[in-house]
Amino acid sequence: xxxxNQIHRSLTIINKLGLHxxxxxxxxxxxxxxxxxxMLTQGENSAPANSVLALMMLESGQGKTVDVHCSGDDATAAxxxxxxxxxxxxxxxx
Amino acid sequence: xxxxxxxxxxxxxxxxxxxxxxxxxxxxxEIALKQNPRLNQDEVxxxxxxxxKLGSTGIGNGIAIPHGRIKGLEHIMAVIVTSDEPIEFxxxxxxxxxxxFAILVxxxxxxxxxxxxxxxxxKLSDKxxxxxxxxxxxxxxxxxxxx
Numbered sequence: 001x002x003x004x005n006q007i008h009r010s011l012t013i014i015n016k017l018g019l020h021x022x023x024x025x026x027x028x029x030x031x032x033x034x035x036x037x038x039m040l041t042q043g044e045n046s047a048p049a050n051s052v053l054a055l056m057m058l059e060s061g062q063g064k065t066v067d068v069h070c071s072g073d074d075a076t077a078a079x080x081x082x083x084x085x086x087x088x089x090x091x092x093x094x
Numbered sequence: 095x096x097x098x099x100x101x102x103x104x105x106x107x108x109x110x111x112x113x114x115x116x117x118x119x120x121x122x123x124e125i126a127l128k129q130n131p132r133l134n135q136d137e138v139x140x141x142x143x144x145x146x147k148l149g150s151t152g153i154g155n156g157i158a159i160p161h162g163r164i165k166g167l168e169h170i171m172a173v174i175v176t177s178d179e180p181i182e183f184x185x186x187x188x189x190x191x192x193x194x195f196a197i198l199v200x201x202x203x204x205x206x207x208x209x210x211x212x213x214x215x216x217k218l219s220d221k222x223x224x225x226x227x228x229x230x231x232x233x234x235x236x237x238x239x240x241x
Contacts, residue, residue, distance in 0.1 A: 017204050021159055021211055022149050025186055052153040052186065056215035059208050 005036075006071040007079050015089035018061035023090040024052045030081055036072030038082065049082070097213045098241055100172040100197070105129050106233040112177045119143055122160060122173045122196045130171065137164060138198065152185025156228075157218055159211070160196040167200040170210050174236060176227060193218075193227055 141162025
């Protein structure tokens with residue numbers, strides 16, 4: 001059996017409010033569109049990208065770097081979508 | 095952020111009879127105003143409603159965290175309300191909501207806001223705490239569950 005596609009990328013949170021409730025909710029909604037298992041890690045803490053509560057516990061403010069791990073058949077597409085969301089400041093104006 | 099710093103028995107209400115999203119925001123606003131008369135009713139209510147319009151604060155499992163930014167507010171304050179019956183809330187998992195952990199935050203305090211959200215999330219991700227809030231028969235039991 002082929003090994004599941006696993007990728008990892010470090011991304012910086014650039015929006016002013018950081019990974020607050022609305023941003024976390026957007027991330028969960030996006031992650032739920034993919035089959036890939038997605039984890040975010042910041043320092044010693046990790047959160048699955050399908051839990052708003054877990055993501056909020058990361059307390060990722062502006063300027064923080066999060067390591068995103070995606071594994072599964074559509075890991076690459078998931079990673080690209082998450083990268084775009086974070087780099088687009090979760091569609092926030094600042 | 096210690097959650098007990100932002101919650102208070104006076105800003106907690108158990109088993110509110112409420113059947114709509116709008117009404118729950120009014121209840122939260124009434125409680126906040128009673129405790130802090132310097133707040134402006136229209137400002138508090140519209141900040142909660144406007145935030146909700148940007149996307150539901152229903153984060154799943156019957157829990158919502160409505161919040162609003164209030165100009166001139168000195169400290170972050172939480173208002174906790176449980177409803178008698180779960181209310182349709184357009185939550186992320188589609189489930190109706192019966193636990194409302196609302197916070198009013200001073201404008202322009204992104205870090206404090208994130209700290210508060212993280213503190214609330216730590217409590218509400220604990221299934222035993224959520225169970226205790228849901229089965230509470232009065233506000234004392236809700237506050238005790240979160241202590």
